[in-house]
Amino acid sequence: MSTHPPTPEEFRRALGQFATGVTVVTVEDTASSGAPPRSQVHGMTANSFTSVSLEPLLVLICVDLQAKILPLLQKKRRFGISVLAAEQQDLSRYFARSEKSPEAEERLGIRYRWTENGIPLVEGTIAQMACQVVAAHVSGDHTIFVAEVQSAEIQGGEPLLFFRGKYRRLAPES
Numbered sequence: 001m002s003t004h005p006p007t008p009e010e011f012r013r014a015l016g017q018f019a020t021g022v023t024v025v026t027v028e029d030t031a032s033s034g035a036p037p038r039s040q041v042h043g044m045t046a047n048s049f050t051s052v053s054l055e056p057l058l059v060l061i062c063v064d065l066q067a068k069i070l071p072l073l074q075k076k077r078r079f080g081i082s083v084l085a086a087e088q089q090d091l092s093r094y095f096a097r098s099e100k101s102p103e104a105e106e107r108l109g110i111r112y113r114w115t116e117n118g119i120p121l122v123e124g125t126i127a128q129m130a131c132q133v134v135a136a137h138v139s140g141d142h143t144i145f146v147a148e149v150q151s152a153e154i155q156g157g158e159p160l161l162f163f164r165g166k167y168r169r170l171a172p173e174s
């Protein structure tokens with residue numbers, strides 16, 4: 001085994017061996033133009049979602065310093081996590097795009113529901129969690145948001161997986 005630090009490409013390939021689920025992080029995005037202001041949703045595909053603690057109930061997400069969702073997370077300090085189902089690859093691709101629009105969301109049939117605290121969640125996903133940020137740490141080129149889970153719902157279904165840079169699904173149980 002080589003002892004030199006991996007190149008970014010080697011790092012990416014090594015990390016790609018770790019299979020994950022795929023989530024959409026959602027934040028309220030209050031459009032300033034127009035009266036009255038409309039509450040919109042900004043979503044971002046994320047597989048950095050991880051559980052952190054049971055007491056209190058904490059999770060984390062890592063957000064690129066370049067991501068458009070970052071200033072919204074810093075401002076609102078609350079977000080939704082929606083876990084994508086195996087057949088929701090198109091949603092994962094959409095929320096990983098830099099350009100998003102209400103028209104594209106309409107075409108894809110994306111619907112949101114709102115918690116009482118103003119946290120948007122993506123309907124039709126296999127699980128949703130409403131999260132309140134308790135800490136943010138800038139680490140390298142990402143910000144780690146640690147958040148308390150305020151509510152969680154499970155609809156069930158098979159998960160979408162991400163492995164070696166590709167979407168996968170679970171094999172049937174043998």
Ligand SMILES: Cc1cc2nc3c(=O)[nH]c(=O)nc-3n(C[C@H](O)[C@H](O)[C@H](O)COP(=O)(O)O)c2cc1C
Pocket residue numbers: 022043044045046047048049062063064066067068069070092095096097098162
């Ligand atoms: C499967 C998958 C997982 C991703 N996970 C993350 C992640 O955990 N954190 C992150 O910052 N970007 C992640 N991305 C990239 C963002 O989804 C992408 O940069 C997106 O355009 C950012 O949206 P925004 O700039 O509108 O906020 C992921 C992309 C894919 C396809």
